Amino acid sequence: MKNFYQKQHTFCQAVDCVIFGFDNGAIKLLLIHRKLEPYKGKWSVIGGFLQKKETLDNAAIRIVHDLTGLNNVFLEQLHTFSDPNRDPGGRVLSTTYFALLKINEYDKEKTKSKNADWFELNKLPSLIFDHTDMLKCALKHIQQKNRYQPIGFELLPEKFTITQLQKLYESLYGKTFDSANFRKKILSYGLLNRLDEKDKNHSKRGAFYYCSDKKKQIKQTSANLFFHM
Amino acid sequence: MKNFYQKQHTFCQAVDCVIFGFDNGAIKLLLIHRKLEPYKGKWSVIGGFLQKKETLDNAAIRIVHDLTGLNNVFLEQLHTFSDPNRDPGGRVLSTTYFALLKINEYDKEKTKSKNADWFELNKLPSLIFDHTDMLKCALKHIQQKNRYQPIGFELLPEKFTITQLQKLYESLYGKTFDSANFRKKILSYGLLNRLDEKDKNHSKRGAFYYCSDKKKQIKQTSANLFFHM
DNA sequence: ACAAAAGTGTTGTCCATACACCCATGG
DNA sequence: CCATGGGTGTATGGACAACACTTTTGT
Numbered sequence: 229m230k231n232f233y234q235k236q237h238t239f240c241q242a243v244d245c246v247i248f249g250f251d252n253g254a255i256k257l258l259l260i261h262r263k264l265e266p267y268k269g270k271w272s273v274i275g276g277f278l279q280k281k282e283t284l285d286n287a288a289i290r291i292v293h294d295l296t297g298l299n300n301v302f303l304e305q306l307h308t309f310s311d312p313n314r315d316p317g318g319r320v321l322s323t324t325y326f327a328l329l330k331i332n333e334y335d336k337e338k339t340k341s342k343n344a345d346w347f348e349l350n351k352l353p354s355l356i357f358d359h360t361d362m363l364k365c366a367l368k369h370i371q372q373k374n375r376y377q378p379i380g381f382e383l384l385p386e387k388f389t390i391t392q393l394q395k396l397y398e399s400l401y402g403k404t405f406d407s408a409n410f411r412k413k414i415l416s417y418g419l420l421n422r423l424d425e426k427d428k429n430h431s432k433r434g435a436f437y438y439c440s441d442k443k444k445q446i447k448q449t450s451a452n453l454f455f456h457m
Numbered sequence: 458m459k460n461f462y463q464k465q466h467t468f469c470q471a472v473d474c475v476i477f478g479f480d481n482g483a484i485k486l487l488l489i490h491r492k493l494e495p496y497k498g499k500w501s502v503i504g505g506f507l508q509k510k511e512t513l514d515n516a517a518i519r520i521v522h523d524l525t526g527l528n529n530v531f532l533e534q535l536h537t538f539s540d541p542n543r544d545p546g547g548r549v550l551s552t553t554y555f556a557l558l559k560i561n562e563y564d565k566e567k568t569k570s571k572n573a574d575w576f577e578l579n580k581l582p583s584l585i586f587d588h589t590d591m592l593k594c595a596l597k598h599i600q601q602k603n604r605y606q607p608i609g610f611e612l613l614p615e616k617f618t619i620t621q622l623q624k625l626y627e628s629l630y631g632k633t634f635d636s637a638n639f640r641k642k643i644l645s646y647g648l649l650n651r652l653d654e655k656d657k658n659h660s661k662r663g664a665f666y667y668c669s670d671k672k673k674q675i676k677q678t679s680a681n682l683f684f685h686m
Numbered sequence: 687a688c689a690a691a692a693g694t695g696t697t698g699t700c701c702a703t704a705c706a707c708c709c710a711t712g713g
Numbered sequence: 714c715c716a717t718g719g720g721t722g723t724a725t726g727g728a729c730a731a732c733a734c735t736t737t738t739g740t
Contacts, residue, residue, distance in 0.1 A: 232495060232546035237509045238467035241550060266461060280466045280548075284539040308537045308552050310513040317461035319509075321470060321550075323537050376601075391692080409730060411693070416728095431691040433737040620719080638703060640720070645701095660718040662710040 244275035249331035297335030328382035473504035475595035478560035526564030557611035
C-alpha cells in the first residue's frame, strides 16, 4: 500500500471489550488475569491489539470469540482512550467496545483456560490502567441506550420470562419496578413473542416464556424521548 | 518511554472534527478543501494527525482552534473509523469528534485562508473517504443527545430568543413545533435566564433575549426517558 | 387450604398536544 | 388601525405510577 503519511508518528492500537452477562439476578462483567507485562497477573478488561488489516469491529469480534467461543454477541464501539500515559508499557490507544452475551451459552473451558472470571458490578476487583473508566463508560452507555432502544434481551437466554427481564432491568438501574406496570409497558412495545411453554422453576403457576422478535423494531415515537417527534 | 509492545503493528491516527454552526435558520457544516494528497482539492471534514504526546481530545481542540480561532467550543468524541481501505493514502485510523460553535464568533480570516466554507445540511458537496459516514454519525448523535441533554444552546449566540432556539430545533429535526408548547417546554427545564433586553429585529413587539445558565443542570427525571427512574 | 408468584383491572395525576386568545408596536 | 410575531391560557387525551384484585398450582 502507498503511504502518503510517512512522516507521521504511529501508535499501537488496542481494542478492549467490556463483556456483560446476566446471571442469578445480577449483572456481571467478565474480566481476566493479564498474561503480559506490564501488570502481569492483575485483573483487566479483555483486550488485544488491532492487526494490520483488521477493522476495530472485527478485532472486537475476534477478541470476544477467542475468550468465549461465541460469534453472535451484541457488540458496539464506545470510546477511544488516548492519554499518553494510560499504559505504562508504551503509547497505546485503546478503543473500547461493550459486549452483551447470553451467559448460558459461552464456552466455560475457554474462559477458564484464560483465567477469566465473572464479577458482580458492586464486587469488582481493582483494575489496571484506565479500565475502571472504560467500565463506567460502558455501564452508563448501556443504561442510556436501553432507554430508547431495548437491548436487555441480549443478556437473557433465547427464552425468558417477563420477571427475568424485570430482574435484569432492576439490576441494570439499581432500583425496583412495579411488576404490573413493567409488564404492561414492556409488552406494549410489541417486541416480544409469547411462547406456549412455561417456566415452572420459579412459581407453581408457571410463567410464560417470551422471546424477542428481531424483525420488530421499536417505533421511535413509542419511547418517550426528549421531544416527541 | 519503555515499550513492551515492540512487535505490534502501529497505525497512523487521525482526528476529524465535524463542525456545526447555526446561521440564518439553518444548521451548517464547516468543510475544507484538502491541501494534501491524496484527493487534494476535494472537500472534507476538518482533520489532522494525532501528535506523539497528545490526547485525542487535545488534538481535536487544536484542530478546531487552528481553523476557527475559537477555544471554548463544545467538543465530544463520537466514533473511531478503522476500515483498512478508508484512506487510499495509507492505513489511518480516524477518531471523529463533533463540535458545536457559535457561528458569530469564529475567525473568518482564518477559515478563509484555509479554504474552509459553510454548507447547509441538504446542500453538502460530495466528500472524500468515509467523511459522509462521519457526518451522518455526528448528526444522528446530536439529534439523539439533544433529546435528553439540551446542547442546542452551544450553537446560538450568548443571547438568543426562544424563537431562535425553536428555529434551531426545527432545523435539527427537520420538522416544525408548536411555538406555544415549545416555549413552555423549554422554559420548564429552568435552564434559561431571561434578560431585560429585547430583540427588535424580527418583530415590532420585540422578543426577550435569554441566555443559558450553565450552573443549572437538567434533572434526568425531567427529560422523559425510556424508563422513569 | 394457603402461600406465592403470575397476571389483569382501575383510578388519579401529570404532561404533551392542539388551538383559542391576548399583547405590543411599527408602519 | 391592523398586520405580525411574541406570549399566555385552557381543554383534551394518553401514558404512567400506584395499588387492589384475580388466577393458578404445588405442597
